[in-house]
Amino acid sequence: MPxxxxxxxxxxxEFIKAYRxxxxxxxxEEKLASLYRGGMIKGGVFLGRGQEALSVxxxxxxxxxxxxxxxxxxQAGRMAFGxxxxxxxxxxxxxxxxxxxxRDGNIxxxxxxxxxxxxxxxxxAMVPAVAGALLARRLxxxxxxxxxxxxxxxxxxxxxxxxxxxxxAVEKLPLVLVVANNQYAxxxxxxxxxxxxxxxxxxxxxxxxxxxxxxxxxxxxxxxLRKAVRAAREGGGPQFVVGDLLRLVGHGxxxxxxxxxxxLKSAPIGRDCLLLAEEQIIAKAWATRTETxxxxxxxxxxxNSTVDKVRREPGPNPEDDDWMAYSKSEFAExxxxx
Amino acid sequence: xxxxTYLEAIRLxxxxxxxxxxxxxxxxxxxxxxxxxxxxxxNLAKEFPGRVFDAPLSEDAIIGMxxxxxxxxxxxxxxxxxxxxxxxxxxxxxxxxxxxxxxxxVPCPIVVRLPSGGTSGGGPFHSxxxxxLYAHYxxxxxxxxxxxxxxxxxxxxAVALDDPVxxxxxxxxxYHLKAEELPETALPVGKARLARAxxxxxxxxxxxxxxxxxxxxxxxxxxxxxxxxxxxxTVKPLDxxxxxxxxxxxxxxxxxxxxWPWGGVAAEVIARVTSEGFGLLDVAPQRLNAKDTPxxxxxxxxSVHRPTASAIAEASRRLLNI
Ligand SMILES: Cc1ncc(C[n+]2csc(CCOP(=O)(O)OP(=O)(O)O)c2C)c(N)n1
Ligand SMILES: [Mg+2]
Numbered sequence: 001m002p003x004x005x006x007x008x009x010x011x012x013x014e015f016i017k018a019y020r021x022x023x024x025x026x027x028x029e030e031k032l033a034s035l036y037r038g039g040m041i042k043g044g045v046f047l048g049r050g051q052e053a054l055s056v057x058x059x060x061x062x063x064x065x066x067x068x069x070x071x072x073x074x075q076a077g078r079m080a081f082g083x084x085x086x087x088x089x090x091x092x093x094x095x096x097x098x099x100x101x102x103r104d105g106n107i108x109x110x111x112x113x114x115x116x117x118x119x120x121x122x123x124x125a126m127v128p129a130v131a132g133a134l135l136a137r138r139l140x141x142x143x144x145x146x147x148x149x150x151x152x153x154x155x156x157x158x159x160x161x162x163x164x165x166x167x168x169a170v171e172k173l174p175l176v177l178v179v180a181n182n183q184y185a186x187x188x189x190x191x192x193x194x195x196x197x198x199x200x201x202x203x204x205x206x207x208x209x210x211x212x213x214x215x216x217x218x219x220x221x222x223x224x225l226r227k228a229v230r231a232a233r234e235g236g237g238p239q240f241v242v243g244d245l246l247r248l249v250g251h252g253x254x255x256x257x258x259x260x261x262x263x264l265k266s267a268p269i270g271r272d273c274l275l276l277a278e279e280q281i282i283a284k285a286w287a288t289r290t291e292t293x294x295x296x297x298x299x300x301x302x303x304n305s306t307v308d309k310v311r312r313e314p315g316p317n318p319e320d321d322d323w324m325a326y327s328k329s330e331f332a333e334x335x336x337x338x
Numbered sequence: 339x340x341x342x343t344y345l346e347a348i349r350l351x352x353x354x355x356x357x358x359x360x361x362x363x364x365x366x367x368x369x370x371x372x373x374x375x376x377x378x379x380x381n382l383a384k385e386f387p388g389r390v391f392d393a394p395l396s397e398d399a400i401i402g403m404x405x406x407x408x409x410x411x412x413x414x415x416x417x418x419x420x421x422x423x424x425x426x427x428x429x430x431x432x433x434x435x436x437x438x439x440x441x442x443x444v445p446c447p448i449v450v451r452l453p454s455g456g457t458s459g460g461g462p463f464h465s466x467x468x469x470x471l472y473a474h475y476x477x478x479x480x481x482x483x484x485x486x487x488x489x490x491x492x493x494x495x496a497v498a499l500d501d502p503v504x505x506x507x508x509x510x511x512x513y514h515l516k517a518e519e520l521p522e523t524a525l526p527v528g529k530a531r532l533a534r535a536x537x538x539x540x541x542x543x544x545x546x547x548x549x550x551x552x553x554x555x556x557x558x559x560x561x562x563x564x565x566x567x568x569x570x571x572t573v574k575p576l577d578x579x580x581x582x583x584x585x586x587x588x589x590x591x592x593x594x595x596x597x598w599p600w601g602g603v604a605a606e607v608i609a610r611v612t613s614e615g616f617g618l619l620d621v622a623p624q625r626l627n628a629k630d631t632p633x634x635x636x637x638x639x640x641s642v643h644r645p646t647a648s649a650i651a652e653a654s655r656r657l658l659n660i
Binding site: 158 | 370371375395396397398422423464599600625629637639641642643
């Protein structure tokens, strides 16, 4: 396994940039949880608490022109790739002005034209899709592009994951595939999901490069992902990254996660990456507690004022929707009565 | 007995199937100790040790394993977490389970439970109605229970049946539909039910749309029009006798289905009525389906996307020329 040691160290600027995105994602998700409890959200809420360090680290080394296909728990990565508090809240609160116009919601949002892919729920499906996108970039003569996508431990059991990673390996595509190994797929523990010694071993079977990281540790995440993204960009083929961590929330906000093993919660894997990152900032004297508190306040201010704004925005009006699933409007079929 | 929900009826049917038949086992994501995403197998893992267990996140394997187990004489009930995810196991359902008996003479007694249909905020991937899709394939029995009683008795029938059953249980009915007790007997598999008697027009429907249709019929009754409603119960096989008998009485037909219009259950019923009972019709038969787009996420779009009581009432008025 390549060691992140050869990498130049993480700078304070890099670390703080990532930390502030994590913080904003955390504050935003805390707000989403309270809006959910207040019945303000249309549909479900699925949060990424505890996964911010890994998620932000996937997207931070990406550039404009790259591809990012986030999954359920990637609020931080989404924001590092350019998603905003405004678009997030517009989607969750069902504003007509959001990128999905009320047609799809929550974690399914995206802007594919900007390389920010909109996941379908069917887990694993984004792996071959990103591989295909990278194949297209190659066919178009674009070089130096990277495509990153994330999934959970559970999603490594899908056919799409296996087929997609294998196909990407055959084509030696610049795919960075990141597994957030949060120990559970909904209620299902890893012991009922796979029996390989470690998920990282799957890389051997596909002949792709492997990277393992303690995903509670922001610095390690930044180093590992920076290295993986660079390796993909420089022609090293698919990079398989496994980050070990614990889901610090329910599967969704409807779920109390009573099934999570208390031993995991009190183990190092159960630590909160955001708190650890803050401790590191303080320990290294990159900022004071007053400053980190001010950053949080700033994030809260942005989130709260955006909620106020979005709540006044109209929802989609069924009369105005063209109800068209085809780009070619001549293909609209008119079913009497519908 | 306190009142039983549609969801609890499904749980009780699974419990009874496990208790009555040692060949039955439950397999699916989170169905074990957690009791399933909707709690349709709550406590069953404890009650039937070793016979209710969690599957990896692998629909293709879940259904493929059920097929293999069925060949070996077991009666697996597998749960898809949502009907929509059954597409990841589609190959095993339509190419393996559905063809087995025809190819080999060996039946494939699996039950695939599909938590189906739309609920507010469900969106494109947690809302689909897939009964017409599966009904297209020869060899599959497709059940769409619309009542608590049917949810219970049809699931038991599904387990007893030698052919593979796609069991489309409607999530919209899970919690709010209640019954005081569960039936001891039931209509045979493949028989539809006259859910409401009427004389002016026939509505043929199934699943959650039954309740929208009943509400529409009640609305029209206040204007003095009586709609007859047929609840198909199974969409394959399709009970055309009861449909044709009803159309013979009313001369007017409206088919209401929550799935998409093209090639849907409504389309099939209308095709059969026009070819087998054209002379019974006084006016052109009509249908009402979901709109021909993915199921939208926003509740305001969703409530217009699928047929509702008021849309059915409006379509009925047009059919009756009022
Ligand atoms: C193909 C497929 N089957 C089932 C589901 C339902 N489902 C949604 S999330 C989830 C668990 C996912 O676990 P994991 O991949 O570990 O990601 P995590 O939720 O832990 O981040 C399941 C089973 C799905 N979305 N897609
Ligand atoms: Mg997981």
